[in-house]
């Protein structure tokens with residue numbers, strides 16, 4: 001199942017997120033996920049594992065496991081490279097061993113001190129606060145993204161972690177409209193207004209952290225996981241599915257793409273098996289009622305500043 005973007009390209013509704021995947025596990029995870037049926041991979045320069053993803057993809061392509069045109073590869077411009085969009089994209093392409101990207105996203109709507117192309121630093125000042133660059137506008141960054149499309153290096157461009165205000169602004173100044181806004185959204189952080197605003201204006205929403213980050217975010221940020229929710233557990237029983245499958249299916253039924261991460265092959269399979277059932281309207285409404293407006297991905301922990309405040 002795929003979502004047609006505003007430029008006609010199709011993006012598979014489920015993808016594999018590769019944040020926090022161990023470099024040494026990457027080859028087997030990527031090869032196994034392709035065998036399971038994954039065609040969409042969500043990467044980022046900041047995940048510091050593009051080279052390992054690239055090696056695995058090269059093997060899959062060379063051995064004929066998959067063709068390049070069947071794959072949908074996303075990666076992201078890091079905050080420290082807003083002033084170096086073209087070089088940063090070329091650096092990612094080199095690491096990924098690709099000659100074009102399906103989708104390139106601005107990872108966060110903030111430029112920070114440049115630390116060298118592709119080094120993805122997040123420099124902190126003496127007080128431990130992120131060094132934010134106040135000289136580059138997001139419009140300037142977007143012009144670089146548009147140039148990548150003209151150069152044929154990137155098929156689609158988009159934004160990530162943009163709220164309604166910033167998304168509206170991007171729509172106003174863009175010549176090439178953003179195809180995607182990748183945001184945190186899951187049953188505990190539904191963000192219906194933002195999701196509907198994007199969809200109304202032809203921007204596909206990709207749900208990052210679609211499982212609410214589960215154990216990983218509990219460990220990193222001390223957050224509560226929606227996978228333990230009693231309402232969702234009840235629905236899992238009703239549909240004879242796992243809670244993760246119910247949560248991902250809910251994401252797909254609200255027309256968002258979902259990019260769960262797992263480093264376990266049995267979960268890669270589980271997370272992909274979400275196309276053989278449908279949640280009834282009343283159950284979609286039930287899930288709507290458990291929203292907590294609760295963000296689980298909290299980079300403020302590393303940046304000494306809460307950019308969402």
Ligand SMILES: NC(=O)c1ccc[n+]([C@@H]2O[C@H](COP(=O)([O-])OP(=O)(O)OC[C@H]3O[C@@H](n4cnc5c(N)ncnc54)[C@H](OP(=O)(O)O)[C@@H]3O)[C@@H](O)[C@H]2O)c1
Nearest residue numbers: 017018019208209210211212213214216244260261262263
């Ligand atoms: N644009 C952005 O700023 C941004 C921010 C965050 C994430 N992302 C993207 O979104 C992707 C997903 O986000 P995420 O990894 O933070 O969160 P997530 O996919 O919501 O959750 C990952 C956690 O769920 C566990 N898990 C996976 N499948 C499961 C299942 N079936 N049952 C129970 N637990 C399961 C994983 O553990 P195991 O690995 O042990 O299975 C891991 O602890 C990332 O990899 C990245 O590509 C983007």
